[in-house]
Amino acid sequence: xxxxxxxxxxxxxxxxxxxxxxxxxxxxxxxxxxxxxxxxxxxxxxxxxxxxxxxxxxxxxxxxxxxxxxxxxxxxxxxxxxxxxxxxxxxxxxxxxxxxxxxxxxxxxxxxxxxxxxxxxxxxxxxxxxxxxxxxxxxxxxxxxxxxxxxxxxxxxxxxxxxxxxxxxxxxxxxxxxxxxxxxxxxxxxxxxxxxxxxxxxxxxxxxxxxxxxxxxxxxxxxxxxxxxxxxxxxxxxxxxxxxxxxxxxxxxxxxxxxxxxxxxxxxxxxxxxxxxxxxxxxxxxxx
Numbered sequence: 001x002x003x004x005x006x007x008x009x010x011x012x013x014x015x016x017x018x019x020x021x022x023x024x025x026x027x028x029x030x031x032x033x034x035x036x037x038x039x040x041x042x043x044x045x046x047x048x049x050x051x052x053x054x055x056x057x058x059x060x061x062x063x064x065x066x067x068x069x070x071x072x073x074x075x076x077x078x079x080x081x082x083x084x085x086x087x088x089x090x091x092x093x094x095x096x097x098x099x100x101x102x103x104x105x106x107x108x109x110x111x112x113x114x115x116x117x118x119x120x121x122x123x124x125x126x127x128x129x130x131x132x133x134x135x136x137x138x139x140x141x142x143x144x145x146x147x148x149x150x151x152x153x154x155x156x157x158x159x160x161x162x163x164x165x166x167x168x169x170x171x172x173x174x175x176x177x178x179x180x181x182x183x184x185x186x187x188x189x190x191x192x193x194x195x196x197x198x199x200x201x202x203x204x205x206x207x208x209x210x211x212x213x214x215x216x217x218x219x220x221x222x223x224x225x226x227x228x229x230x231x232x233x234x235x236x237x238x239x240x241x242x243x244x245x246x247x248x249x250x251x252x253x254x255x256x257x258x259x260x261x262x263x264x265x266x267x268x269x270x271x272x273x274x275x276x277x278x279x280x281x282x283x284x285x286x287x288x
Contacts, residue, residue: 045069045257052253068257075251076240076258077232085236086265087150088225089218092157093211099158100165100210105199107166108173109181119170125163131223133160138227148231156228157221161214168213172206208273219266237262 044052045068047061072078103122107115130137137156138147146152176199184194200207222238229235241262244255 041256041259044253045260047253049253068253069261071251071254072258072261075244075254076237078237078240078258078261080233081235081237081240082261084234085219085238085262088153088157088236089215092154092161092218093214095154095158096161096165096214097207097210099162100169101200101203101207102195103162103166104169104173105195107170108176109178119166122163122166126167130160134223134227137224141228147228148234150234153225153228153234156224157214157218160224161217165210165214168210169203169206172203176202212270212273215269216266219262 040058043058043060046064046066047055047068051059051061103118107119137159141147141152141156144152146155180198180202181194184198189197220238221236222242225236225239226242229239237258241255241258244251244258
């Protein structure tokens with residue numbers, strides 16, 4: 001212990017170089033640029049309409065009141081829209097995690113032509129933007145009576161997100177040692193036991209990455225939600241918030257308060273899975 005302490009004390013700290021200092025300055029400026037809109041949104045959520053139009057965007061409100069948040073809950077029926085968005089996101093992400101994980105495992109471990117074709121099929125699905133598929137998606141959903149239904153919205157999100165999920169999980173699957181699966185089979189594990197007990201615990205970084213990225217997209221989605229949903233009781237937060245912005249009247253302060261509330265759950269999810277997310281992105285970028 002004494003030798004280790006002496007070695008640590010003898011380590012000379014490297015001085016800041018001009019390059020390091022320049023990088024830190026640039027990163028600080030970038031952080032300020034990215035944080036400025038967030039600060040303005042939070043600041044506006046506490047301002048009155050008079051302060052919004054007459055004051056500076058960076059000026060703090062005279063008093064931090066919660067009137068705008070109360071109005072947001074009342075105007076947007078936020079209890080229903082928040083629960084709808086949470087339900088759609090949670091169920092869709094859960095289904096995507098199950099389907100993408102098992103599909104990627106089958107593609108990575110089976111070398112038949114069918115599985116190679118399936119992988120290429122999912123890759124092609126990434127190259128086609130889902131905005132270009134609005135007409136066929138709505139046509140199929142309408143004919144199958146899936147529009148304005150909860151399970152129809154969930155199926156729509158699963159269909160548009162499965163291609164990227166399979167690609168991500170397949171890239172990470174190559175880091176899972178095949179010897180562990182062979183040992184499990186020798187010990188008598190079935191296919192399902194091998195996946196859920198051996199493979200799945202090793203996929204935490206990739207699963208966290210998939211959950212965060214798909215949750216971000218589904219939670220903040222407006223186009224597909226507005227396309228598939230017209231009933232008030234099924235609307236999501238983003239569709240409800242859009243109603244505060246119109247050509248005639250716009251309630252910006254209430255909208256900013258609603259945006260702050262809508263961001264909190266997804267921010268908590270990211271912070272709780274941040275460690276796995278960074279690891280999953282790094283491994284997925286290196287391994288192919």
